[in-house]
Amino acid sequence: MIIKSAIPRVFTATQSGSSQGDAAATVARPDFAAVPSYGKLQLATRYLLSPLAGFTTLPFRRIVRRLGGVGLATTDLVNARALLSRNEKTMQMVETHPEDRPFAVQIFGSEPSIMAEAAQLLVELGVDTIDINMGCPVNRIAGAGAGAGMMCNTDSTLNLARTVVEAVPVPVSVKMRLGWDASTLTAPFFAAEFEKLGVAAVAIHGRTREQGFSGSVCLDGIRSVVEAVERIPIIGNGDVRSVADAAEMLRVTKCHGVSLGRAALANPWIFRQLQQWEQTGSWTPSGSFDERLQLMLEQYGYLESRLGARTAIVQFRKMAHWYLKGMRVRKRLRGQFQEVTTRQEMESMLKQIQQEGPVDGNRTGVLTDVQVAVPRGPVDKW
Ligand SMILES: Cc1cc2nc3c(=O)[nH]c(=O)nc-3n(C[C@H](O)[C@H](O)[C@H](O)COP(=O)(O)O)c2cc1C
Structure with a gap:
């Protein structure tokens, strides 16, 4: 079935437990297993930011890092070939900052030599670790033998991973799904083989390619990957929206770390809360509506320092619209925000938004029903 466009679906921040940071919840x-290390790279926490193309940009990564609790953050998936041609947009995607450490770049491709050369270039640029994308379901990528397509080809996939591991001195991880479909759950096999050839860690999104983003993650499937390896860390991923969800993921799968994607967009304080919970059993609340506006300004500021105000304001419009919608800001104010042309105008708009508050009067900084566009099933186009 051809899916013509992404179907936006509501991602509710609170699936179970309290992602709003209700410190009273227990x-x-x-x-807990030991906090994972990727080869010699010891992570500070077991809570990782999952790559979300278009969202997990450097400004956003700096925000979640500053709020605390993030053990590792990865770029969006980067085309290895485009990286080698030093394509300007691609080079921007791999930009980092001293606050953005440890820093992983995720690459995709199906040609071992290109992937290895791209990995070597990234080492020259100073990355701490390299992640191979083996989970992207989009037909353009999976159909060309990269992303989730790699889960169907044993020899070429192992050869590609080995070539990359042998080409670089930094740890190499792989992010994959459970398999292509319910009848080919190849993740445990690949995880065990990857461990033998020197892959340092595996992150596993508990769905098959056929599922796309539908249904819910299969924790037993993730557990079977944990059981397939001897010592490398397995990072469980998918549908973790709250401390309670992370606890369930850790308890059922026995995974060593948890990575969160959409929940970080909804609640960027979640990593700090998870770390607090691990250390003390309770956690401090998420920020307020006003603090969320401050984060927006901070994210804009990072863009402005990189691109200058003129370009940054234009680039920030899309993200700002998305944030303000998730914050239930009135349509009229959202429209006006799109017309600001200077930082001063932006600041005064944010002040006005702060005064008027959200339509339903809830002043939490958590985006309770953010629209993250995901397709309903296997993905031919996204
Ligand atoms: C908008 C969007 C973009 C994504 N981009 C990537 C990507 O670039 N690389 C990747 O490995 N996974 C990507 N994913 C998958 C996520 O990293 C993650 O595996 C998935 O969303 C499940 O985790 P979550 O429920 O915590 O969001 C993307 C998911 C979404 C919704």
């Missing part, structure tokens, strides 16, 4: 802590 969530039982499992027996």
